[in-house]
Amino acid sequence: MSVKERDPLTGHQTTGHEWNGITELNTRVPRAVWFFIIVTHIWALVYWVLMPAWPLVNTYTRGLLGIDQQEQVKERVAAADATRGIWADQIAALPLDKIRDDTLLMANVDRAAPALFGDNCAACHGSRAEGGPGYPSLVDDAWLWGGDDETILETLRVGINSPHPDTRYAEMLAFGRDGMLDRGQIRIAADYVQSLAGLDSGASPERLEEGAALFADNCASCHGEDGAGVQDLGAPNLTDTHWIYGGSDEALFETIYGGRQGWMPAWENRLTKAQRKMLAIYITSLADGGPE
Amino acid sequence: MMERLTGAERQIALIICVVMAIVGLVMAAAGHGDPMGSHGAIVLIAAGITTFFVLRAIGEPEPAEDRTVDYYDDPTKAGLVIALFWAVVGMGMGVWVAAQLAWPDLRIDAAWSSFGRIRPVHTSGVIFGFGGNALIATSYHVMQRTSRARLAGHVSPWFVLLGFNLFCIIAASGYLMGVTQSKEYAEPEWYADIWLVIVWVVYFVLYIRTLARRNEPHIYVANWYYLAFILVVAILHIVNNLAVPASLTGAKSYSAFAGVQDAMTQWWYGHNAVAFFLTAGFLGMLYYFLPKRAERPIYSYRLSILSFWGIVFFYIWAGSHHLHYTALPQWVQTLGMTFSVMLLVPSWASAGNALMTLNGAWHKVRDDATLRFMMVAAVFYGLSTFEGSFMAVRAVNSLSHYTDWTVGHVHAGAMGWVALITFGSIYSVVPLLWKRETMYSWKLVEWHFWLALAGTVIYVFAMWNSGIIQGLMWRTYTDSGTLAYSFTDTLVAMHPYYVARACGGALFLTGAILAAYNVYMTIRHAPEKRPERDYPTSSEAVEPAVPAAE
Ligand code: HEM
């Protein structure tokens, strides 16, 4: 069985073994293979000498270059913080209006804020801050807690219904589930709310009158006599057409029946003061119809 | 097929089935209300079905055939058909996963259809379902042919094949129910892991016993690779899955490792799953079917030895390149990186050995799509190992890590190498096993080849682009030293590539469906032909001139 043959094509001998018709040539390992084995091994050896590489009993070979990835990260983060600090410290110290007047600082805001918004806020408020079901739009000028600089900064700092000790707190009560209104009453109230917003609810004047009475008894304490909302309480204006959860019959029924308690994280410990200020400038510029 | 077992073997099969049924029943009862209960029901049903087939045969007369004159190919045939089934399922899932990444709403309102659950069905479906069955089936074929000996046993090959598929089904159904250990490629829970250990040990013993029966003085290279695959996968699987069940009646366990040790164990496993499952096993396939089809001697025996030991030795060290720039101590990263680079040479030596073997047969590569599958597979093997070694360098990895570049690399290996070599092997072995002249339609093979190649190229190029764009966007800073792009910006940039990937995947899937159809038609309709000299040598001694008994 062990008959060595010469392969006519390559001129190499076979090893003389055969497996179900398969044979093997005894060709030398090509020079190039040895060459690259040597190159890669030398490279590895050099790397081991220079860098942290082999474990010892209770330490490891640290390498001649003395490089340590943890130290490197710390240094790089510190260096990056230092370059940003040049302008970020100023932003942290100045009131928003002063920043807006400073074109140099504003150049930094314009560069940094969109990505900050995209990474932290857009997931709920939408990539163009347009809001969505359950999340208020930030471009419509209909503010729950107020749209002036200080109020926005505070909202960012403490969040809404968040675990932050100073958090803004607001809750729409579950009038239906908690038995304050029955289903019929809720539908009437919903029609009245639609009429407040100038929507055609199709309800008769008597029904709306009944709704007004229900509203005065149950809703006005938060949303105001006229339904225009109370910003100190974070109670939304019901006379405009900006909805968080929607103005349809079903959405309004669900809101009044089960209540609502939206949630916005507190950013005090997640973003720096400068970052929160840049975001406040960014979203006020959006609300003013600034950059799209 | 059960009729070909002897009475005693049928009894053993029956005992195994009954034991399985009891285990299933206990699991179903104990795990009631937990996914483990559903898995118990699956085990029970599987045991019931096999019991039915065994019982149907148990009263039949003993088989009349002379077992020494023939190879035992029934489990191989079944394995190949099952592999094709999983190919269609697993790749179909892949296309769905790809489509969800492009259009996230492409799901129904049920937890099982969410990305996180169907993704592992894809990965396990293709790696274990398709790849694993193809490896088991071809290993049965190759070990018999290169040993010129019949399989050592008739129940154990079935036990391994069907047991392994039971594992696959438990794995996939578990993912859909939300069962996972959260270790990639090792997601199944503790009871599935224990079961796989049993199956795998039987597999190992079967392989060794068959080799021990061989009628050839030497062990052929392909068998080294298959053995390395079986042995190392056993070790990896056992170590990485060491865990304490939270309770014996539920599908939840806690890993024996914690923190960075857990991460390192997982990627030591994960990388060597690539090495010994997706590489070594399939190199076994390559080393048998490529020279067989090309009818050329292996270019260099010495190169085979060098690359085998190189691959086996270096791969084991390389896992830590999956954890560059993490909490893993830097010296471990250094070792992973340097060994990955040294690994390149034996990897390329294997690919080169395969391609040089084709010298003198290039006209066949041109004319024969089956051989072309294997040739292109070797090229993609070379490509993905080069890419892998490159990505293992820390500086490169800092760009590629966490991006689609990794996914592109994975699929250059998985589609270009693993799937293509498997399809090539299937096309060359199916006519032989079913004693057919050729495949039913060579045109369909040709179509499959081009669909698969186009699909792979589109997929891989799309992911290279997307991955590099993504990586660069993540690290682009503005002049102020702040990030230039939000994460969502990168998603928007990746969308077109995700669409392209889904299209490429759909082409690849179409090819796999054609393969399944072609194999089915070959079995049913292709003209018959008896293969020559396809029987163990022991029978040659008995009946020198005549092939297998009529
Ligand atoms: C029809 C062809 C295929 C398509 C469309 C496809 C699609 C996908 C998709 C979309 C992912 C998820 C990527 C992500 O999470 O970003 C994925 C992951 C994966 N696929 Fe495929 N795939 C295909 C074929 C295969 C084959 C044949 C194999 C293996 C033999 C394979 C192995 C894997 C693996 C290992 C992963 C995980 C990658 C990682 O975690 O980095 N795929 N595939």
Ligand code: HEM
């Ligand atoms: C010399 C050979 C190879 C080396 C050095 C290598 C190296 C690498 C590296 C550096 C990564 C990226 C790790 C990360 O950044 O997370 C990776 C990922 C991967 N490679 Fe390879 N690779 C090689 C060959 C292959 C082959 C042939 C296949 C497939 C058949 C393959 C399949 C994979 C898979 C599935 C992953 C993704 C793991 C995950 O994150 O889920 N590799 N490989």
